[in-house]
Amino acid sequence: MSGLLLGMDLCDDYSQICRIDPLSGHQEAVTLTDEESSCLIPTVICKRKTVDTWFIGEEAYRRALFNEGIMVDKLINLAMRDGSATIEGVKYSAEELLYRFIRELIAIAKKSFSCDEIDSLVFSVQSLEGSFLDLLVRIAERCGIAREAVHILNHTECFAYYVLSQPKEVWTNICCMLDLAENGLHYYEMRVIRGRKPQIVEARHEKLEEGFSLDVLDSTSGEHMADTILTACAERLMDKKVISSVFLTGKGFVSTSWASGLLKTICNKRKVFAGQHVFASGAAILARDLLQEVSSFPFTCLCEGRIMSTISLQARLDGKMEKVVLGEAGTNWYEARASVELIPDGTDTLELSVAHYGLPRVDRIRVDLSELPQRPNKTTKIEVIVSFTSEENMTVRVMDRGFGELFPATGRVIRKDFMLE
Amino acid sequence: MSGMLLCRSRQVNEPYYVEELGIYLYSGEELSYYIYHNAALIDDDFLGERLFRFIGRELGMEELEMKLRKWTSQAELSELLLVILQDIHYYDSEELFQFRENLRAQERRSAGMKMKEKADALFRLGRYAAAGNWYERLLNSKVPELGGADFRGKIMYARAMTFARQYDWEEAARYLWNSYQLSAQEETLKSLFRVSQMDGTISLPEPAQKALADCDTAGWKQEMEEAHQAAASSGKAATVSEWLNKDNIRRGYGLREIVREWKNEYRISLGGL
Numbered sequence: 001m002s003g004l005l006l007g008m009d010l011c012d013d014y015s016q017i018c019r020i021d022p023l024s025g026h027q028e029a030v031t032l033t034d035e036e037s038s039c040l041i042p043t044v045i046c047k048r049k050t051v052d053t054w055f056i057g058e059e060a061y062r063r064a065l066f067n068e069g070i071m072v073d074k075l076i077n078l079a080m081r082d083g084s085a086t087i088e089g090v091k092y093s094a095e096e097l098l099y100r101f102i103r104e105l106i107a108i109a110k111k112s113f114s115c116d117e118i119d120s121l122v123f124s125v126q127s128l129e130g131s132f133l134d135l136l137v138r139i140a141e142r143c144g145i146a147r148e149a150v151h152i153l154n155h156t157e158c159f160a161y162y163v164l165s166q167p168k169e170v171w172t173n174i175c176c177m178l179d180l181a182e183n184g185l186h187y188y189e190m191r192v193i194r195g196r197k198p199q200i201v202e203a204r205h206e207k208l209e210e211g212f213s214l215d216v217l218d219s220t221s222g223e224h225m226a227d228t229i230l231t232a233c234a235e236r237l238m239d240k241k242v243i244s245s246v247f248l249t250g251k252g253f254v255s256t257s258w259a260s261g262l263l264k265t266i267c268n269k270r271k272v273f274a275g276q277h278v279f280a281s282g283a284a285i286l287a288r289d290l291l292q293e294v295s296s297f298p299f300t301c302l303c304e305g306r307i308m309s310t311i312s313l314q315a316r317l318d319g320k321m322e323k324v325v326l327g328e329a330g331t332n333w334y335e336a337r338a339s340v341e342l343i344p345d346g347t348d349t350l351e352l353s354v355a356h357y358g359l360p361r362v363d364r365i366r367v368d369l370s371e372l373p374q375r376p377n378k379t380t381k382i383e384v385i386v387s388f389t390s391e392e393n394m395t396v397r398v399m400d401r402g403f404g405e406l407f408p409a410t411g412r413v414i415r416k417d418f419m420l421e
Numbered sequence: 422m423s424g425m426l427l428c429r430s431r432q433v434n435e436p437y438y439v440e441e442l443g444i445y446l447y448s449g450e451e452l453s454y455y456i457y458h459n460a461a462l463i464d465d466d467f468l469g470e471r472l473f474r475f476i477g478r479e480l481g482m483e484e485l486e487m488k489l490r491k492w493t494s495q496a497e498l499s500e501l502l503l504v505i506l507q508d509i510h511y512y513d514s515e516e517l518f519q520f521r522e523n524l525r526a527q528e529r530r531s532a533g534m535k536m537k538e539k540a541d542a543l544f545r546l547g548r549y550a551a552a553g554n555w556y557e558r559l560l561n562s563k564v565p566e567l568g569g570a571d572f573r574g575k576i577m578y579a580r581a582m583t584f585a586r587q588y589d590w591e592e593a594a595r596y597l598w599n600s601y602q603l604s605a606q607e608e609t610l611k612s613l614f615r616v617s618q619m620d621g622t623i624s625l626p627e628p629a630q631k632a633l634a635d636c637d638t639a640g641w642k643q644e645m646e647e648a649h650q651a652a653a654s655s656g657k658a659a660t661v662s663e664w665l666n667k668d669n670i671r672r673g674y675g676l677r678e679i680v681r682e683w684k685n686e687y688r689i690s691l692g693g694l
Contacts, residue, residue: 315427319510322427341430343450343511346423378511379454381428404451405444 003117005291006109007283008102009124009158010136012076013182014040014251016280017105019113020288025165027281030109032057040251040276045101046071047087056104075101076125080132099139106143118144120291122151122283124158126183128305130389133334151290152334154305155179156205158282159188163247164201164297165285170271173244176237177278178230180252184211185230187237188247192299200330200357203303208233214252223258231261238266245271249278300330302357307333307391309420310355313384315342326386329357333388341401344369345378350398352386354420365396367416372400379403394418426450426511429480437475442546443689449480453511456502457520459546460527461538468493468501482508499524533564537576544583549690553583574604581612586690590620598629607636614641 007027009016016039017030029039046060046069047053055063064071072078072085078094085092110116123136133152140150153161163175171192179186190203210229216222238246246266248256253274256263266272289295302308311327326338344350350367372380381401388394396416402409429449436445439455441462446452452475456463468489477486485508489501496504503521506512512520527535540555556579559567566572581596597613600606614633617623625633652658657679664675 313425315425316510317427319513321424324427341428343426343428345426347425350425378426378450381450403454404447406442406446406451406454 002115003119004109004113004115005120005284005287006106006118007122007124007158007280007285007287008105009155009279009283010043010076010102011126011181011183012043012074015043015101015105016040016277017109018277018280018284019109020281020284022119022288022291025285025288027277027284029277029280030105030112032059032108038254038276039280040254041105042073043075043101044071044073045075045097045104049088054100054104056101072097079135080129082131095135095139098135099142102139103143106145118149120149120151120287121145122153122287122290124153124155124279124283126155128152128154128332128334128390130334151286151332153283153286153332154205154303155186155279156188156190156203156303157301157305157332158279158286159205159247160190160201160203160282160301160303161285161289161297162278162282163190163245164192164299165282166245170245173242175245175247176243177247177249178234178253179250179278180211180214180230180248181250182214184208185233185252186250187233189237190303198298198300201299201301201303203301205304217252217258226252227259227261230259231265234262234265243270245273247278248272248274249276251276300328302330305332305334305391306330307336307388307394307420308357310357311386311394312353312355313340313342313351314353315340316345326352326384327388327394329355333391337385337387339383339385341381341383343378343381343403348372350382350384350396352396356420365418367396367398367414369398369414371414372398372412373407373410375403375407379407381409389417392420394420431479431481433479435475435479437472437479440692441543441548441551443548443685443692446475449476449482449509450511452476452480453506453509456506457512457516459542460502460520460524461535461542463498463502465498468498476505484508499528531564531566533559533562533566533572536562536564537579540579544579547686547690548692549583549586551692553580553587556580556583570603574600574606574609577603578606578609578612581616585612585616585619590616591623594623594625598626601629601632610636611641614638615645618642618645 005020005022007018007020018027019030020027031039032041041057042061044056044060046055046063048055048063048069055069060071063069070087072087075094075098078085079098083094085097106118121140125132136152137147137150141147159177163171174189174191177188179188185208187206187208188203190201193200193202210233212226212229216226254276256274263272289297307327308329310325310329312323312325314321315324316322324340326340327336348369350369352365354363354365369382372382381403383399383401385397385399386394394417396418398414400410400412433447436447437452438445441459442455446455473486473490476489477483485505488504492501502524503517506517506520530538536555536559540552540559543552543555556576560576560580577596577600581593581600584593584596594613594616597609597616601609601613610632613629614636617625661676661679664672664679667675
């Protein structure tokens with residue numbers, strides 16, 4: 001490994017980029033300039049007037065403030081809506097703007113660490129939405145990063161990876177996190193279920209209704225009100241739970257001096273950490289782990305964005321019945337894609353088993369193959385491709401691959417969508 | 422046994438060419454299928470370097486390759502074919518038992534019958550020139566079966582059919598008349614009549630004309646016309662008609678594919694062994 005291993009957290013208000021050392025695992029946040037100490041980079045872009053020069057982060061704000069350029073903010077939201085922005089009469093797609101933003105971030109990381117190669121890049125985003133994820137992959141490829149080196153996680157998964165990378169006493173019991181950002185207040189919780197092999201990590205996320213604008217913290221009375229709100233939230237969410245540690249993150253927790261009530265509540269026999277780099281670090285930790293021969297995280301992670309069922313089928317190999325797993329519970333749905341080549345023998349139905357995590361029930365789902373060309377028995381090879389459009393929606397495609405030149409393929413495809421409940 | 426067979430997803434760089442079929446085989450399953458359904462075409466030459474390399478290097482079955490290399494000079498062809506089928510696991514034990522029985526029956530057959538079976542198999546595969554060569558070889562051989570008029574008549578008839586499939590009506594008519602003289606089958610005369618109708622320039626020998634004059638040639642002609650009419654709206658003609666009714670782009674593509682297929686069939690039919 002000679003290239004950079006990066007984690008990049010993309011949020012509507014701030015983004016972060018974190019580099020992890022391939023050997024020591026030490027993480028280091030990237031700042032835009034030497035003067036800036038904060039690793040929080042505003043997710044904004046500004047085009048300098050009449051010139052094709054672009055600025056990002058605080059510099060973009062400054063240029064816009066001095067009327068030197070036109071700024072576009074909320075780039076993530078814009079991209080998720082497949083929106084666009086018109087600057088000096090030119091319409092820029094959200095993808096184009098986000099590409100320029102990410103390209104700049106990567107360029108800064110490369111410059112900071114004097115390295116031109118990227119071996120692994122993991123994006124961290126609030127939620128995994130199909131078209132947005134495709135967009136991120138396209139952008140990464142435009143930035144010269146190979147598809148297989150790009151991965152995308154949601155915040156819950158990044159939180160879980162970050163916590164699991166900490167000493168064991170941090171996650172002996174439940175771990176919680178409050179993320180106070182411009183876009184709202186988010187609560188994360190995770191626990192490791194022991195006694196199973198591999199061990200299960202259950203993580204969840206909840207957007208709390210009690211979120212407020214961070215402008216509230218500009219006044220003493222506002223700070224008091226915010227503290228009261230968060231204290232009530234913490235009491236409600238953490239009551240009667242055996243919690244080992246609590247993390248505080250987000251722009252709202254850059255300083256915790258205003259949250260004395262909250263700290264008093266959560267510091268009750270628990271470890272409390274405040275930091276701004278949980279998601280970017282979690283992503284960077286995975287970026288490194290993906291390149292290891294043996295993962296440092298031998299866990300099955302069950303959380304939003306991960307499929308909750310194991311999809312398999314039975315087939316004969318060398319005369320013996322084998323279980324072929326096409327999707328395993330705990331796999332990121334965006335990356336859970338598997339294909340297998342089969343030859344139906346005396347059957348025109350493909351049967352898949354769906355074993356739901358935590359339930360004794362195993363469902364059977366069937367795909368009728370009678371639409372495929374009629375040929376003698378065992379002379380049709382089919383490729384079964386299982387993919388997901390969310391953690392609950394599975395697509396099964398069956399493609400006719402024929403039987404070599406003896407029975408040429410027609411390329412006919414049978415597609416079925418299933419809802420995994 | 423019903424269910425699904427899991428394919429070995431190994432990429433084959435150099436497929437195995439089967440001259441008899443004019444096609445390439447890309448997997449162990451295809452190789453098994455070829456052996457199972459075309460045992461009559463397979464002789465000792467099949468177990469050669471080309472096959473061993475395909476099994477070992479391309480299919481990644483080095484153990485099977487080693488076994489075959491070791492046993493080729495010691496074991497019977499049929500036993501080695503069974504070893505291949507067993508190791509690839511495309512056929513289950515019941516199917517393998519059936520294959521073994523067929524091989525045994527084949528082995529018990531006389532040399533003449535074996536030659537006929539090979540020729541028949543080539544004919545079924547559309548390799549008419551190759552089948553014709555084998556029928557000719559059989560007719561010129563000294564196998565005892567040829568002493569019987571019935572057997573010789575059958576081979577003559579089959580040889581005539583190979584000419585007919587290659588549009589050589591004159592030769593087809595000659596062999597059909599020879600066959601009729603040996604077996605005196607009305608069906609042969611009927612075929613002779615049809616062939617003569619396909620090419621009006623053929624001059625049949627006088628005895629053949631006489632024999633046909635005593636038959637219901639009017640009825641046969643009627644049958645032929647009906648068959649022509651039926652053929653115009655079914656099979657390949659129907660496929661062509663379907664493509665002709667499509668838009669310009671699809672029509673062009675479809676018709677090109679059909680012509681390509683016909684050309685291929687024609688090339689295969691001419692391939693001699």
